[in-house]
Amino acid sequence: xxxxxxxxxxxxxxxxxxxxxxxxxxxxxxxxxxxxxxxxxxxxxxxxxxxxxxxxxxxxxxxxxxxxxxxxxxxxxxxxxxxxxxxxxxxxxxxxxxxxxxxxxxxxxxxxxxxxxxxxxxxxxxxxxxxxxxxxxxxxxxxxxxxxxxxxxxxxxxxxxxxxxxxxxxxxxxxxxxxxxxxxxxxxxxxxxxxxxxxxxxxxxxxxxxxxxxxxxxxxxxxxxxxxxxxxxxxxxxxxxxxxxxxxxxxxxxxxxxxxxxxxxxxxxxxxxxxxxxxxxxxxxxxxxxxxxxxxxxxxxxxxxxxxxxxxxxxxxxxxxxxxxxxxxxxxxxxxxxxxxxxxxxxxxxxxxxxxxxxxxxxxxxxxxxxxxxxxxxxxxxxxxxxxxxxxxxxxxxxxxxxxxxxxxxxxxxxxxxxxxxxxxxxxxxxxxx
Amino acid sequence: xxxxxxxxxxxxxxxxxxxxxxxxxxxxxxxxxxxxxxxxxxxxxxxxxxxxxxxxxxxxxxxxxxxxxxxxxxxxxxxxxxxxxxxxxxxxxxxxxxxxxxxxxxxxxxxxxxxxxxxxxxxxxxxxxxxxxxxxxxxxxxxxxxxxxxxxxxxxxxxxxxxxxxxxxxxxxxxxxxxxxxxxxxxxxxxxxxxxxxxxxxxxxxxxxxxxxxxxxxxxxxxxxxxxxxxxxxxxxxxxxxxxxxxxxxxxxxxxxxxxxxxxxxxxxxxxxxxxxxxxxxxxxxxxxxxxxxxxxxxxxxxxxxxxxxxxxxxxxxxxxxxxxxxxxxxxxxxxxxxxxxxxxxxxxxxxxxxxxxxxxxxxxxxxxxxxxxxxxxxxxxxxxxxxxxxxxxxxxxxxxxxxxxxxxxxxxxxxxxxxxxxxxxxxxxxxxxxxxxxxxxx
Numbered sequence: 001x002x003x004x005x006x007x008x009x010x011x012x013x014x015x016x017x018x019x020x021x022x023x024x025x026x027x028x029x030x031x032x033x034x035x036x037x038x039x040x041x042x043x044x045x046x047x048x049x050x051x052x053x054x055x056x057x058x059x060x061x062x063x064x065x066x067x068x069x070x071x072x073x074x075x076x077x078x079x080x081x082x083x084x085x086x087x088x089x090x091x092x093x094x095x096x097x098x099x100x101x102x103x104x105x106x107x108x109x110x111x112x113x114x115x116x117x118x119x120x121x122x123x124x125x126x127x128x129x130x131x132x133x134x135x136x137x138x139x140x141x142x143x144x145x146x147x148x149x150x151x152x153x154x155x156x157x158x159x160x161x162x163x164x165x166x167x168x169x170x171x172x173x174x175x176x177x178x179x180x181x182x183x184x185x186x187x188x189x190x191x192x193x194x195x196x197x198x199x200x201x202x203x204x205x206x207x208x209x210x211x212x213x214x215x216x217x218x219x220x221x222x223x224x225x226x227x228x229x230x231x232x233x234x235x236x237x238x239x240x241x242x243x244x245x246x247x248x249x250x251x252x253x254x255x256x257x258x259x260x261x262x263x264x265x266x267x268x269x270x271x272x273x274x275x276x277x278x279x280x281x282x283x284x285x286x287x288x289x290x291x292x293x294x295x296x297x298x299x300x301x302x303x304x305x306x307x308x309x310x311x312x313x314x315x316x317x318x319x320x321x322x323x324x325x326x327x328x329x330x331x332x333x334x335x336x337x338x339x340x341x342x343x344x345x346x347x348x349x350x351x352x353x354x355x356x357x358x359x360x361x362x363x364x365x366x367x368x369x370x371x372x373x374x375x376x377x378x379x380x381x382x383x384x385x386x387x388x389x390x391x392x393x394x395x396x397x398x399x400x401x402x403x404x405x406x407x408x409x410x411x412x413x414x415x416x417x418x419x420x421x422x423x424x425x426x427x428x429x430x431x432x433x434x
Numbered sequence: 435x436x437x438x439x440x441x442x443x444x445x446x447x448x449x450x451x452x453x454x455x456x457x458x459x460x461x462x463x464x465x466x467x468x469x470x471x472x473x474x475x476x477x478x479x480x481x482x483x484x485x486x487x488x489x490x491x492x493x494x495x496x497x498x499x500x501x502x503x504x505x506x507x508x509x510x511x512x513x514x515x516x517x518x519x520x521x522x523x524x525x526x527x528x529x530x531x532x533x534x535x536x537x538x539x540x541x542x543x544x545x546x547x548x549x550x551x552x553x554x555x556x557x558x559x560x561x562x563x564x565x566x567x568x569x570x571x572x573x574x575x576x577x578x579x580x581x582x583x584x585x586x587x588x589x590x591x592x593x594x595x596x597x598x599x600x601x602x603x604x605x606x607x608x609x610x611x612x613x614x615x616x617x618x619x620x621x622x623x624x625x626x627x628x629x630x631x632x633x634x635x636x637x638x639x640x641x642x643x644x645x646x647x648x649x650x651x652x653x654x655x656x657x658x659x660x661x662x663x664x665x666x667x668x669x670x671x672x673x674x675x676x677x678x679x680x681x682x683x684x685x686x687x688x689x690x691x692x693x694x695x696x697x698x699x700x701x702x703x704x705x706x707x708x709x710x711x712x713x714x715x716x717x718x719x720x721x722x723x724x725x726x727x728x729x730x731x732x733x734x735x736x737x738x739x740x741x742x743x744x745x746x747x748x749x750x751x752x753x754x755x756x757x758x759x760x761x762x763x764x765x766x767x768x769x770x771x772x773x774x775x776x777x778x779x780x781x782x783x784x785x786x787x788x789x790x791x792x793x794x795x796x797x798x799x800x801x802x803x804x805x806x807x808x809x810x811x812x813x814x815x816x817x818x819x820x821x822x823x824x825x826x827x828x829x830x831x832x833x834x835x836x837x838x839x840x841x842x843x844x845x846x847x848x849x850x851x852x853x854x855x856x857x858x859x860x861x862x863x864x865x866x867x868x869x870x871x872x873x874x875x876x877x
Contacts, residue, residue: 068475070468348539351481371484391478392543 002307003314004300006040008280009173009198009258011131013040013104015300016315017271020262020283021046021108021134021177024293026082028092031105035096037293038300041104043201043283044093046081046136049111049121053083054143060221063210065236072290074236076210078221078228080142081110086124093128106175110136110148113158115165122170132173135162135197137188138204140181140231150204153179156191163195175260178202178244180237185244189254200248201260201283203241205231234286238264242277246326249278266295268302275315276322330422335415337407338382338398340364340375346395347373353386353396361385377408439711439735443779444687444808446708448733454704457731461621461757462526462552470556473549474502480539485550488537490860491518495534495550498557511561514554515568519592519866520585522562522631523614524859525555526623529720531753533859562630566637571598573640576876579604579663581649584612585858586848587669588635589865590872595640597873602663603641606648612671613849614858616696619724620704621731649819656821660843665872668831668839668846669865672856674818678716678811682774691715691725691812698728707732710808714783715739716771717812718748723755725810726763737763738804742770742788742795772801780809817850827852837868845872 004015018041019025019034026045034042048054056079063076082089097105107130111117125133136143137153144151152158159176166174176192178185180203192200207229211220219227241263248254261279265271266287274282287295303315312318342353342365349371357365364379365386375386387396401407403416421427437445449457465473477499485495493514501510514521528534530551538547561567576599580587583605591601609615611628618628636643647654649670659666675690677683687710701707709732715725718741726739739758741748745767748755759765769785776782783806786797816829825832825840830852837845847854847864854860 069472348543349480349484350478350539351483352478355481367482371482 002304002312004040004304004307006281006315008104008260009132009175011041011104011106011173012102013281014102015040015296016275016281016303017296017299018042018104018106018260018281018283019288020285021136022285022289023079024285024288027084027089028096031092031096032099034288034293034296035100035103038296039103039293040281041106041131043106043108043134044089044130046108046110046139047086047089047121047125048081049117050086050124053085054080056080056083057223059223063220063230065210065234072234072286074208074210074232074234075286075289076208076221076230076232077205078141078223078230081108081136081139086121090124090128093125093130097129097131104132105130106132106134108134108136108177110139110143113147113152113162118162118165119169122166122172126170126172130172132175132198133166133170134175134177134201135166136177136204137162138177138179138202140179140205140207141229150179150181150207153177153188153204154182156187159188159191160195163192163197167196173198175199175201177204177262179204180240180244180263181207185247186251186254189248189251189257193254193257197257199258199260199280200254201262202244202248203237203263205233206237206240208232233264234290235264235266235270238266238270242273245274245279246277246323249320249323250326265299268299268306271299271303272306272318273322275318276320277326278320278323280319281315331420333418333420334424335417335419337401337414339377339380339401340382340384340386340396341399342373342375342386342396343394344372346392348392348395349373350391352389352391356385356389380409437733439733442711442807444708444710447705448709449705451703451705454732458620458624458704458728460624461619462555464559465549465552465556470502470507470553473553474499476540477503477548478539484537484539485534485548488533489517490533490855490857490863491521491524491866492863493517493521493534493554499548499550499553502553502557507557507560508564510553510557512567514557515561517866518859518862519589519635520614520631520858520862521554522558522634523585523623523628524862525551525558526627527614527618528859529751529754529857532751562634566634568592568596568638570595570639573600574598574877576600576664577602577662578665578667578872578876579659580667580669581659582606582612582669582671582848582850583610583632583643584669584671584848584861585614586851586861586865586868587612587667588632589862590667590669590845590847590869591641591865592635592638593866593869594872595638597869597877599640599664599873599876601641602644604644604647604649604654606646606651606673608645610643610645612669616699617692617721618699618858619695619728620699621728650821656823656841656844660841664843664876666844667837667865667868667872668821668824668844668850669848669861670817670819670846670850672815672817672849674816675811676814676816678771678774678813680771680774682776682780685774685776685778685780685809687779687807688774688809689811691717691721691810692815694810695721695724695728698732704732709734710806711735712805713737713808713810714804714806715810715812717741717814718743718750718767719812719814720750720754721815722810722812723750723758723763725812727758727761729808729810730761730763734808736805738766739763740766740769740771740785740804742768743790744768769802770795770797772797774806774809775803780806782806783809815849820850835867836871837864838871 021043065074139149143149261274262283498510498513535547541547614628713729773784831846845868848861
């Protein structure tokens with residue numbers, strides 16, 4: 001059996017699945033239920049300053065994007081940080097940590113961008129006995145209008161400054177949670193590292209409007225006829241998150257900086273992908289909000305079974321495995337040539353490959369009598385669209401041409417050697433191959 | 435004491451009213467909005483979709499399903515009605531398992547096609563309670579007579595009326611709809627849908643209905659019609675019923691299945707329709723299945739359907755045969771009736787086993803006898819009362835691909851004409867296409 005225990009910046013948990021700072025971790029009741037269900041850790045819903053707590057809207061907080069059969073693909077929220085008094089949260093954190101010493105509890109914090117504010121809250125958080133803090137520099141709605149959340153996360157200098165304050169005023173490990181609502185994720189990550197942060201976590205939610213009510217002309221979720229952008233999460237944002245995690249993992253300036261991967265983790269496979277791209281653990285929210293805490297059983301069993309199958313002994317062994325294979329476009333092998341192949345026995349003759357190729361790609365599929373679809377090698381650029389739109393798994397595949405074979409499209413022999421754009425004769429800036 | 439399934443003879447009221455109501459309710463419950471969404475989401479929007487090719491009226495099925503997906507079932511209905519104005523009835527009675535749904539690629543993929551028929555009903559049910567969706571073109575001054583207000587006649591009438599022509603429909607019976615009204619099992623079209631559909635169709639305007647007027651009776655001759663009208667469309671259906679030609683066929687309680695089905699459809703209360711305890715239905719088509727299943731649903735104790743050829747030759751679909759057996763109908767194939775026995779009423783029927791040989795179907799000499807206090811004959815119908823001068827082919831009015839007959843100004847379609855599969859949906863296609871050709875010819 002694979003060992004799922006993780007040590008993330010010194011914080012130990014029985015498995016790499018933490019619940020992200022969000023509604024599921026807003027109070028003792030939920031967190032106890034999560035731990036009973038088997039979650040490895042939680043990042044407690046973001047705490048604000050002492051004093052009167054923030055208030056939330058009293059209408060709908062969530063908007064949604066559905067796939068077939070009302071399957072939730074993405075949720076947008078306009079909820080703010082915890083709206084319960086700081087003292088109550090701190091007491092609850094202390095109680096839960098005492099009862100579940102083997103689980104990770106990280107406290108998320110968002111206070112104004114003033115050193116005094118951070119200096120004031122950090123010792124109180126430390127007193128709970130929690131395992132670490134996460135700086136919420138990510139929420140794109142509401143709090144950002146008050147100069148917090150993503151308003152900080154969008155300015156690398158602020159990230160560094162606050163991270164430095166935290167490192168100075170607490171001994172707890174510091175995780176900086178990053179917003180994806182920026183141009184290049186590497187800059188805020190570098191700033192976090194420069195500020196002494198022990199790790200980054202990403203992504204927070206993506207600024208979004210999920211839909212518009214066409215009767216009232218209000219964005220959804222609608223509060224008295226008006227809507228405000230929210231933060232988008234769930235399976236729909238996973239590709240954005242994977243890329244950002246990989247960018248940080250392979251950036252020489254941040255290489256080795258621990259990453260807690262967040263963004264649409266729904267099954268063990270999603271988690272394994274985040275780990276492979278450099279995450280040391282993952283955080284989950286939307287899947288739990290849609291299906292409940294019980295999904296942890298599938299997540300842990302699935303990851304464990306896959307690791308056994310592949311011979312990985314620990315989560316750490318998986319972490320970063322795919323990072324060396326993430327590269328820049330210019331280094332992709334232009335001598336790697338494939339052609340689409342259609343398995344006629346598996347084909348159900350829907351013609352989606354034909355419509356896609358004929359209407360929107362390279363006219364490389366012929367439709368023959370009897371609805372037989374065949375690839376025209378002379379036209380096929382191997383774009384993969386036919387594979388992507390085919391409703392039958394493995395019906396269309398990409399076959400690699402062996403060196404020496406002739407690519408019917410170009411009439412040229414397939415070369416055995418790797419060759420990329422940097423040395424390609426069509427590149428005016430090409431350097432001669434060595 | 436009330437009658438039961440075991441009461442001897444041909445009697446009414448074998449089952450309690452609530453059991454009858456249950457038995458004769460909708461065979462396929464309508465989809466609710468969520469079910470329709472889920473069903474619609476399964477459509478792959480195939481290129482040049484096979485379901486369209488399989489539909490005799492060529493409805494753009496992927497388009498209408500996409501319109502349901504996109505939350506506009508009424509737009510979906512318009513897509514259907516553009517091709518098939520009786521799309522509501524066809525959604526209920528089409529043997530989709532041998533048409534669109536058989537061609538659905540998900541049938542090939544999973545053995546579970548997109549539920550096209552039920553989705554079509556969902557769409558058409560959404561639009562039909564609203565105002566008639568088509569506008570009639572300005573009056574052209576042209577007049578067309580249509581003989582027969584069944585599916586072919588109605589489809590033809592609607593299309594011609596849309597073009598602004600005046601249509602007069604002559605119907606032999608006292609109600610419109612043809613087989614939709616008289617010839618289809620009750621559980622396939624409940625709540626008087628056939629009449630409501632005709633009323634809705636007539637909402638186009640410009641169509642005059644004349645009931646209880648059969649072509650060839652009184653002064654309603656084809657000559658009279660061709661004199662008075664710019665064109666004539668014959669949609670007479672098949673009113674003649676084939677005889678068994680077996681000894682003892684004249685016994686009481688030996689009926690034509692079409693009459694039994696029609697009586698059931700017209701009965702406001704199914705408990706008034708008499709049915710035997712031991713019913714034998716002869717034939718292998720949809721009419722035989724409709725009669726056999728409904729006999730069972732009325733409370734007959736034993737219902738046997740006997741077909742003279744092997745099972746794979748039956749024209750009823752595999753789905754229909756499963757329906758029959760699931761309701762408790764026994765199916766016997768490869769046997770032909772030789773003798774009906776009884777005194778005043780039929781009591782037994784003797785069959786001879788058959789074999790398909792090089793010289794056609796032969797009796798093997800082996801026989802068996804079934805108890806039968808009611809025998810329903812469903813071995814086919816034929817054209818009765820075709821105007822003598824018109825050219826026939828195989829007993830039906832010969833028509834070309836546009837429905838033109840051998841006579842000038844005369845078109846024909848539906849079951850009375852050559853071509854087609856004797857289905858509601860093919861009749862609709864023929865009526866519609868003949869209307870297009872008539873429109874071209876007279877304008």
